[in-house]
Amino acid sequence: MKARLACAMRPTTLAMGIAVAISLAFGAAAAAADYPAVTYERLTAAQSDPGWLTYYRTYNGQAHSPLKQIDTANVSGLKQVWSYKFPANLKQGFEATPIINGRFMFVTTPKDNVYAFDAVTGKQLWKYEPNLGAESFKTACCDVINRGVALYGKNVYVAMLSGDVVALDAQTGAVVWKKQMFEPGLGYAFSLAPLALDGALVVGSSGGEYGARGFIAALSPDDGSLLWKRFTVPAAGEKNADTWPKGMQDHGGAPAWLTGTYDAASKTLYWGVGNPGPWLADLRPGDNLYSDSLLALDPKTGNLKWHYQYTRHDTWDYDGVNTPVLATIKYQDKDYDAIIHADRNGFFHAIDRTTGKLIYAKTFVTASSVTGYSADGAPIQDESKYPKAGTTIETCPSFLGGKNWWSISYDPERHLAFVPSLHACMSLTGKSVNYMEGLPYLGEGFEIKPEPGSKGYGELQAIDVNTGKKVWSHWTKMPWNGGVATTAGGLAFSGSLDGHLYAFDEATGKVLWESPKLASGIIAQPSVFEVDGKEYVAILTGYGGANPIWGGPMAKAAEKVPLGGTLYVFALNHA
Amino acid sequence: MKTRLNSLAACLLMTCGAVLPGFATAGVRVCTFPGSPSTALDQAVTREAFRAAGIAVSLAPGGFNGTDDDGVSLKELGKALGHSCDVIAGFPRSSVADGSDSKLLFSRGYLRAGYVSVSMKDPSAKSAAATDIVAATYASPAQLIAVQQHDVTLDLENTPELTVDALAKGRAQRAIVWYPAVVAYSLAHPQRHFDVVGTASPYADWQLVFAFGPAHAALQQRIDAALAKMTANGTLAALTRQWAMPDTAKAAQPVKDRYAYLDGPVRVAGSSAMALASARLPIRGGNFIKVDATVGGDPPSFDRAQVAHGKSVYAGSCAKCHGAQLQGVNAPALRGPAFAPAANAHLTIGGVFGYMATNMPADRPGKLKSEDYADLMAFLLNSNGYSAGTTKMTADSAKASSTPLNAGPSH
Numbered sequence: 001m002k003a004r005l006a007c008a009m010r011p012t013t014l015a016m017g018i019a020v021a022i023s024l025a026f027g028a029a030a031a032a033a034d035y036p037a038v039t040y041e042r043l044t045a046a047q048s049d050p051g052w053l054t055y056y057r058t059y060n061g062q063a064h065s066p067l068k069q070i071d072t073a074n075v076s077g078l079k080q081v082w083s084y085k086f087p088a089n090l091k092q093g094f095e096a097t098p099i100i101n102g103r104f105m106f107v108t109t110p111k112d113n114v115y116a117f118d119a120v121t122g123k124q125l126w127k128y129e130p131n132l133g134a135e136s137f138k139t140a141c142c143d144v145i146n147r148g149v150a151l152y153g154k155n156v157y158v159a160m161l162s163g164d165v166v167a168l169d170a171q172t173g174a175v176v177w178k179k180q181m182f183e184p185g186l187g188y189a190f191s192l193a194p195l196a197l198d199g200a201l202v203v204g205s206s207g208g209e210y211g212a213r214g215f216i217a218a219l220s221p222d223d224g225s226l227l228w229k230r231f232t233v234p235a236a237g238e239k240n241a242d243t244w245p246k247g248m249q250d251h252g253g254a255p256a257w258l259t260g261t262y263d264a265a266s267k268t269l270y271w272g273v274g275n276p277g278p279w280l281a282d283l284r285p286g287d288n289l290y291s292d293s294l295l296a297l298d299p300k301t302g303n304l305k306w307h308y309q310y311t312r313h314d315t316w317d318y319d320g321v322n323t324p325v326l327a328t329i330k331y332q333d334k335d336y337d338a339i340i341h342a343d344r345n346g347f348f349h350a351i352d353r354t355t356g357k358l359i360y361a362k363t364f365v366t367a368s369s370v371t372g373y374s375a376d377g378a379p380i381q382d383e384s385k386y387p388k389a390g391t392t393i394e395t396c397p398s399f400l401g402g403k404n405w406w407s408i409s410y411d412p413e414r415h416l417a418f419v420p421s422l423h424a425c426m427s428l429t430g431k432s433v434n435y436m437e438g439l440p441y442l443g444e445g446f447e448i449k450p451e452p453g454s455k456g457y458g459e460l461q462a463i464d465v466n467t468g469k470k471v472w473s474h475w476t477k478m479p480w481n482g483g484v485a486t487t488a489g490g491l492a493f494s495g496s497l498d499g500h501l502y503a504f505d506e507a508t509g510k511v512l513w514e515s516p517k518l519a520s521g522i523i524a525q526p527s528v529f530e531v532d533g534k535e536y537v538a539i540l541t542g543y544g545g546a547n548p549i550w551g552g553p554m555a556k557a558a559e560k561v562p563l564g565g566t567l568y569v570f571a572l573n574h575a
Numbered sequence: 576m577k578t579r580l581n582s583l584a585a586c587l588l589m590t591c592g593a594v595l596p597g598f599a600t601a602g603v604r605v606c607t608f609p610g611s612p613s614t615a616l617d618q619a620v621t622r623e624a625f626r627a628a629g630i631a632v633s634l635a636p637g638g639f640n641g642t643d644d645d646g647v648s649l650k651e652l653g654k655a656l657g658h659s660c661d662v663i664a665g666f667p668r669s670s671v672a673d674g675s676d677s678k679l680l681f682s683r684g685y686l687r688a689g690y691v692s693v694s695m696k697d698p699s700a701k702s703a704a705a706t707d708i709v710a711a712t713y714a715s716p717a718q719l720i721a722v723q724q725h726d727v728t729l730d731l732e733n734t735p736e737l738t739v740d741a742l743a744k745g746r747a748q749r750a751i752v753w754y755p756a757v758v759a760y761s762l763a764h765p766q767r768h769f770d771v772v773g774t775a776s777p778y779a780d781w782q783l784v785f786a787f788g789p790a791h792a793a794l795q796q797r798i799d800a801a802l803a804k805m806t807a808n809g810t811l812a813a814l815t816r817q818w819a820m821p822d823t824a825k826a827a828q829p830v831k832d833r834y835a836y837l838d839g840p841v842r843v844a845g846s847s848a849m850a851l852a853s854a855r856l857p858i859r860g861g862n863f864i865k866v867d868a869t870v871g872g873d874p875p876s877f878d879r880a881q882v883a884h885g886k887s888v889y890a891g892s893c894a895k896c897h898g899a900q901l902q903g904v905n906a907p908a909l910r911g912p913a914f915a916p917a918a919n920a921h922l923t924i925g926g927v928f929g930y931m932a933t934n935m936p937a938d939r940p941g942k943l944k945s946e947d948y949a950d951l952m953a954f955l956l957n958s959n960g961y962s963a964g965t966t967k968m969t970a971d972s973a974k975a976s977s978t979p980l981n982a983g984p985s986h
Contacts, residue, residue: 092905134903134913143905185913245722247729285723388777389719429941431933432719437921445933445941544905549896549937556938 035171036102038151040198044264050530051100055148055193056407057485057527060326061261063409064486065528069535070572071489075503075513078570081536082122084115085519086565093523093544094565096148097193097407097483100529100538104170107540108146108193109565111137112160116173119538120531122569126173128158128166135185136162139438141209142546145191147259147405152196152221159190159203165219179224181205186437187212192259197269197299200227204256208274208319211251211441216260216271216295218302230302232256232273232290243287251435252284253277254291258321258405261339262299263353269299270326270339270353274319279399280430280443281315282388288313292320294339296356306356310343311379315386315444316369316428317399318345325410325417329465331359340465342408342419344401345370345379348468362468364461365402365423366451369395387430387444396425398448400546407483407525409492411506416471417463418484418492418506423451424554448552457554460484460494462509472509474502479547479554483525485537493537495522497547497558501539501568518568521561523547537570602631603794605785606660608667612735612759613688613783616818617665620685623814624785628801630794635660656788662798666786667753669716669778678789682798684782685805686755686815689773690720691824693742693750693757696768710747712738716778717751723776724751736760743767753781754820762817773824874924874961874978877953877968885954888947892936901958906937910958915982924976928952932970945970960984 036042038053046058048066056063070078086094092110099106105119111132116125137144140161150157155167155176163182168175181203182188187210195202200218208214214232219225233252234241244252253276260271276284276291292311295304311318324339329350331338336359339351346367350359358377369385385395406420426448433443450457458480461473474480482495491512492504499521503513521543528537542565548555605621607614618634625632656663656679667688668681711721713731717738721729730747732738735756742750743764757769773779787795805811812819890899896906901914908914915922932948934940943951952973957963960983 134908134911137903138907138913140907245724246727248722282719283722429933431929433929434926436923436926438915439922439926440930440934442930442934447940549905552938 034102035104035154037153038101038196039153043152043196051102052098052527052529053101053151054099055097055150055195055259056261056323056325059262059264061323061407061410062325062327062412063407063484063525064411064488066488067528067530067535068487068489069530070487070491070503070537072491072505072512074572075489075491077572078503078513078515078537079572080516081120081569081571083569084117084122084124084567086115086542086567088564090542090565091544091563092542093143093145094520094540094542095145095524095545096540097525098527098538098540098567099149099151099193100527100531101151101170103531105538106149106151106156106170107567108148108158110144110146110542110544112146112158112162114149114156114158114168114173115567116156116170117567119529119536119569120534125171128168128173128175130160130162130164130166132160132162133184136160136189138185139187139207139210139212140189140191141206141440142549143544145545146193147191148193150194150196150201152201155221157194157196157201157221159192159194161189161191163188163190165190165194165201165203165224167221167224177224179219181217186210192257195259195262196221197262200299202260202269202271202299204258204260204271206255206257208253208255208257208277208317209440209442210438211253211277211435212255213250213252214255214257214273216256216297216302218299228300228302230297230304232295233276234289240289243289245284245286248284251277251441252288252291253441254288255319256321257319258323261324261326263326266354267299268305268353269297270324271295271297272319272321272324272341274321275314275317278433278435278441278443279315279317279428280389280433281313281386282430283433283443284313286313292318292345294320294324294341294351294356296353308351308356308358308377309379310341310347310349311345311370312381316345316395316426318343318369318397318401320344322401322403322405323407324351325408326353327410327412327415327417327465329359329415331466331468338465340410340417342403342417342421342463344397344403346397346402347373348417348419348463350465350468360468363402364419364463364470365421365459366396366425366454367402368425387428389430389432389443392427392429394425394427394449396451397422398424398426399428399446400424400448400550404481404546406481406523409484409486410465411486413488414506415465416506417465418486418494418504419461419463420480420482420484420494421459421461422479422481423454423457423459424479425449425451448550448554450553457557458496460492460504460509462492462506474504474509474511478557479551481521481523481545481547485526485528487528493526493528493539495524495526495539495541497521497523497543497561499541499561501526501537501570515568515570519562519566520564521558534571539568539570541566541568602633603662604633604635604660605662605664606635606655608663608665610734611665611667611755612753613665613686613755613818615759616686616755616815617783619814620811621662621664621785623805623810624685624798624801627804627810628797630797656786661788661791662794663786666784667781668784669781680787680789680792680795682785682787682795683802684784685802685811686783686818687820687825688753688755688781688783688818689820689824690717690751690776690779690781691754691757691771691820692774693739693752693769693771694748695742696770707749708747710738710741710750710752712752715753716776716781717753719778720774720776721751739769742769754824755783755818758818771821771824773820872978874956875968875972875976876964876966877949877956877961878965879963881950881953881968882957882963885947885950885952885957888943888951889954892939892943893951896937901955909955911982914959915980917983918981920979920981922980924952924956924978924980925974927955927980928970928973928976932974949973956980
């Protein structure tokens with residue numbers, strides 16, 4: 001109003017005003033044209049893309065960037081380019097991996113807000129704030145977190161604690177469609193980044209602590225219509241339903257709460273399944289399929305090709321959701337198209353991804369519940385580590401696992417996997433329990449204890465996938481809860497609860513660079529990307545997640561870590 | 576059945592032998608375990624054991640204050656030891672009992688009373704249903720045992736009597752039930768005949784004992800000696816003949832005891848007694864019968880002092896994750912609809928309490944005093960629209976409550 005008055009009095013200014021308006025409009029149009037549609041072809045070829053298009057960067061789950069501008073020689077010159085501080089009232093965990101397409105960067109925050117930034121300047125482009133009701137936060141076991149978005153076409157997709165899957169316009173943040181998959185607060189939640197396939201958006205449910213029968217579902221990216229939905233616990237009459245006592249399947253848990261991986265060549269979707277419910281195994285005799293298992297699925301139908309169960313008849317909360325990474329390995333002079341996987345139960349597995357047969361399983365932390373695997377790949381478990389109603393057992397790893405959801409990275413050139421691992425044990429006491437909707441369904445009391453003889457709770461380790469043996473390790477007193485991203489520059493980036501982002505020499509584990517102390521601890525995975533010929537590293541800080549709630553002595557060890565979220569981007573040659 | 580036995584207990588008051596120093600002139604007051612089907616036997620063994628020990632005895636009524644059909648409260652049992660009685664007869668003990676916080680003393684066992692699998696002798700009385708429906712007593716070891724049997728559909732009943740009745744009336748083909756309930760049912764229904772076999776489960780094996788307050792170690796030793804004498808001279812076998820488990824049932828019991836007494840030779844705990852308590856919960860259709868929380872009577876009472884103390888415990892132990900105003904931070908809100916629905920809740924006060932007392936606070940799960948948990952529950956209820964009364968809430972009254980927790984406006 002004021003400008004118009006001024007213009008009316010002064011014709012020259014009016015002319016200038018029009019010119020500015022035109023250039024602004026043109027700028028918006030140019031930006032719109034800039035947003036490159038994310039096609040199935042681009043996702044299949046994501047390894048050579050300069051961005052970070054999908055949760056694990058590529059369908060194979062390797063989180064390994066081909067970029068090498070930043071390398072072992074110059075990484076010490078890495079400097080902050082920009083940062084963005086999220087609203088101070090978000091004091092929960094920031095677990096999302098930044099997703100980059102062109103120069104658009106998308107991150108999610110606790111309580112399912114979505115932000116879009118210019119990846120180079122840090123300018124906020126839009127934000128989407130769903131303002132979920134408190135019911136949505138009721139059955140989130142381990143903080144009200146979100147792990148990130150999926151990109152497909154011109155949309156950004158987020159799966160929320162409320163049960164909604166939402167498609168947003170990537171350029172404006174406007175809601176394109178919204179589909180609710182369940183009512184919040186009764187047991188289910190979404191916390192994962194969806195996975196975009198060829199004309200399908202795949203999601204999996206959380207809720208293993210609330211007796212919510214797990215499912216994996218595929219939606220149409222166009223309108224959210226349901227393409228298929230597969231429960232992870234067979235219904236009565238279905239194959240393997242007899243691995244449960246009758247009626248216990250209905251609240252059998254077995255959630256599918258972490259993003260899976262995909263083999264575009266064989267058209268196979270790999271998805272991990274979590275713990276059975278209730279925790280107290282005595283209440284559900286049987287193998288309890290497909291809890292703690294890896295599923296190989298037909299992505300068009302959700303039909304099961306094969307399954308592999310890491311832990312049977314679990315009573316220790318050893319979810320099998322940790323990322324199944326596709327890797328070509330050579331073990332004992334034999335080549336395999338394998339899946340490598342660091343399980344909660346403390347074993348690092350290599351599995352033939354065509355047949356689902358175990359190639360090897362080796363401990364990467366102290367493991368006493370599962371003690372080994374038989375020749376045919378079945379877990380061997382110590383019967384004395386099962387609590388009964390009224391008895392207590394001690395075992396390792398703890399219910400948080402030898403490794404939790406934190407993404408590993410795999411460098412195919414060096415055949416090294418970089419595994420954030422957790423050294424903790426626990427006592428478990430059995431209690432009788434009945435299912436009640438909306439209430440945790442455990443039947444066990446628990447207490448975390450340090451692993452005897454361990455140098456700390458946290459260890460980032462490099463494992464040679466051709467032998468399953470540890471090559472180097474980096475120990476910390478506090479847990480190491482951050483994911484890893486590696487690059488062809490020979491670097492492994494990973495952040496610590498101490499508030500520093502580190503660059504390790506992939507070959508030796510030597511710390512070649514550490515960031516200045518950032519605003520909070522790190523529990524997210526960095527992503528690495530290139531825009532206009534320049535390489536960047538992005539990381540979310542914001543301590544939270546399972547550790548401060550359930551970590552016991554590990555929570556205590558990290559209690560001084562400041563809360564609140566900030567997004568940082570680093571590059572070379574910045575003042 | 577239960578009522579009959581209890582009123583029988585109330586009518587009996589007999590004295591024999593010399594009065595033990597320190598006890599009222601009426602002699603040692605012995606109560607029976609509330610609601611137990613073995614009451615008649617417990618009283619017979621009491622009379623004989625105290626006669627053999629040369630101690631005067633009076634049999635007090637079995638029901639104590641604060642116990643009702645919702646469950647037997649170990650705390651109330653403890654309190655009853657001192658107020659209404661000095662000894663509890665017919666106290667069930669198990670080797671898998673949770674040995675947490677009882678200071679009671681126990682005699683040797685006078686009857687092995689295990690959980691058995693029962694079916695009808697007369698096939699014509701059996702149900703025509705195709706599936707194998709197994710009746711079990713809700714929230715008892717029977718439920719734990721039944722759920723471990725393969726390929727069965729559960730019919731959960733509220734009391735051991737109803738569990739046997741489910742079998743007798745054809746609602747189930749088999750019942751997993753405490754053997755004394757079978758005996759009591761057979762005595763009341765002589766026309767019914769059952770086949771009894773054992774259940775091979777660590778939860779199956781129980782003994783009936785006498786429970787004493789912590790101050791009565793001398794009495795406990797004298798009764799133990801009397802029971803030993805009765806075992807040696809055959810008196811005990813004669814008294815318990817009708818109640819002894821048949822050989823068919825003993826055979827299937829676990830060969831070796833996998834679990835030592837966790838609570839030491841003369842101490843027991845909460846869950847052994849609690850587990851036998853029956854909850855008043857109706858049955859729903861379907862394969863697995865869920866807890867239906869739509870009925871359950873009045874919420875357990877709590878008083879203002881508990882709310883005030885619970886509030887301070889909350890501030891110290893819970894607010895960090897659940898928020899100073901119970902609004903939820905990284906853990907859920909504990910007031911309003913985000914905590915519990917305003918109506919038709921499927922969760923009960925006892926369920927919420929049980930989870931809280933086992934798993935909360937998350938950094939010290941189960942480590943607060945049981946009074947603090949009760950006070951926290953009082954504060955939570957008060958914050959969700961429940962008014963304080965004059966009676967204190969105990970951990971046991973909270974745990975036993977099957978009243979749905981509906982979140983109303985805060986007080």
